[in-house]
Amino acid sequence: MLLHHIHTFFQQHTRPPTVWVGLSGGADSVALLHALTRYRHRQMCSGSLNLAAIHVHHGLNENADMWADFCANLCQQYAVPLTIERVQIDASDLGVEAAARAARYRAFAKNIGSGSLILAHHADDQVETVLLAMLRGGGLRALAAMPETRVSGSLNVLRPFLNASRAEIEQYIQQHQLTHIHDTSNDCTDFLRNWVRHDLLPHIQNRVPDIRQHILGSIEVLQDELSVVNQVLAQDWQDCCHNGIVSRPALLRLSAARQKAVLLKFCEIKKLGLPRKSSLNDFMAHLPDSAQHIWSLPQGAIWLYRQHLWAWHAQQQADYVAQTQNFSGSLNRAPQLTWQAAPRGLAWADLNRDAIVRPYRTSDTLITPLGRKSVVKLLQDKKIPPPVRRHWLVVEMAGKCVAVANIAVCESVAVANGWLPEWQLTLPFVSHRLD
Known part of the structure; x- marks a missing residue:
């Protein structure tokens, strides 16, 4: 039955050439890995699916090393390459559950990049997710629970088991006599999700026997x-x-x-x-x-x-503040600036002259085709937000301001087909300005 869920999923969604299985070693992820290896075997003639696995070692349980070894042995048995990523959990702000989840996804992103991550979340997880969202005051996005596919940062996350129940997975485990890890922390109702699973949901189900089906219908x-x-x-x-x-x-x-x-x-x-x-x-x-x-x-x-x-x-x-430090020396060596060809700009020879690159002063002016203007006025005319223009860089030669980064070069030194200094960090505030 689980194989059918995977087959249906890949009929409905584009199948990536390689998928990484998030492998904890628990029953759900072991069943997913096993089912995918069977699916891969059936697809071998077309070579359409490559499997890899990733196990995140949280270090929160005294058996964490044993779980990593279990996953390594399992992947060796299935001829699936495995990556084990060790993470440090800082639960001071988020709590253990949220911090562990955040660390997991960072580990996934680090190792998988822009690849496809396949996870074993199932229908019962969906029901628990909705109840947790309600308890936490979640909005529409939270109450809609987990989608079958989702782009999370750089990752493409796939969940082919969302229409499968926990009972189906347990039956599959028994049918194929699969060994797996039992994390005893999943029994501890001090964690909110475990309390929902073991206490709240069974209590509601005693009163509303079809509550799971009702919630799954609402999710749809x-x-x-x-x-x-x-x-x-x-x-x-x-x-x-x-x-x-x-x-x-x-x-x-x-x-x-x-x-x-x-x-x-x-x-x-x-x-x-x-x-x-x-x-x-x-x-x-x-x-x-x-x-x-x-x-x-x-x-x-x-x-x-x-x-x-x-x-x-x-x-x-x-980064902006760090780059507003004064530079003195050959202009083309100024680390903050790059150079862009411009209809009016500094001559190439000027880039080899000694100059100072510094934040503008209120006394700085520049000769433009329309007359002399203060640098403050030039920045205002470009609608640069005040917090950004506060330290805007200019080029000084022989005691005079001769160029304003990204804006203009003084007409007293400008030549045709010259070079305009560009400060990359502030380009979005000029070149992408709305008129």
Whole structure:
């Protein structure tokens, strides 16, 4: 029966040439690995499926080394290459369960890259996931539980057993006399999922015998509704975001609920972390009437400036500050700058002259085709957000500012078909600006 689930799954979804089995050594993952090796054997004539396995060694159980050895022996028996990845669990913020899960997926991403990871989650896991989401106050995405396929970071995650029950897997284990690991921590109801599995769900089932079928039916409905929501969000995102910058006027044309969805997607894509509900609502309150506002997020910030929303990750900010150190020497050796051919720019010989690269000063000016302008005004004209332009780099020669990174070269030294200094970290704030 499990083989049928795999066959049906790969008929409905594109089969990758190689799949990595997430192998814990427990009954579910052992059954998955065994079923996949049988499926591979039946497909050998076309050579259409390569198998590999990965075991994450959490080090949380005194038997962890034994489990790794078990997985190694099992994979040797099945002629499946195995990677064992040891991880360190820091449960100080997330708790043991969440921290272990996060470490697992980091290990998967590290070793598999952009490959396909296949996991043994089944229908009973789906039911437990929904109940956990309800207990934690989850929204539509959480209540829709796990999809059969999902892109998680760089990974393509596959779950062919979501229509199989735990009972089917246990029957398969017995039928093929498969040995597996029993993790005693799965019996401990101090963990919320285990309490749901062993206490809450059986209690509900005594009153509502068909509760599992009801929940699975609800998941199917919710996943359809989530699909519609995702289609609407994709269109809203296309309308609001161009080249990584969100248009405030386009955002304000949406309902409040759709504004929230776009902002959360912006945070997700830019990897800024999940905001608190109160923080999100506070930022939305500034959208209609604030000319400038900074939304602080766990991993960075979003700036509302004029008619645009700009995102800057904390690491980008740190790199930016690190590169605002003064440089003195041959200009072409300045580590912060690269050089782009431009209609008007510095002569090639100038790049070999001694110069200073430094953050601009309020007294700095530049001669443009339209007359002399302060560097401050040039940056304002380009609509550079204030937190970014605060330390914008310029080139100084013989005591005078002769170029502003990514913007212009002073007409007093510029030549036709010259070179414009580029500061890669700030290019998105110039070349991708919305007009």
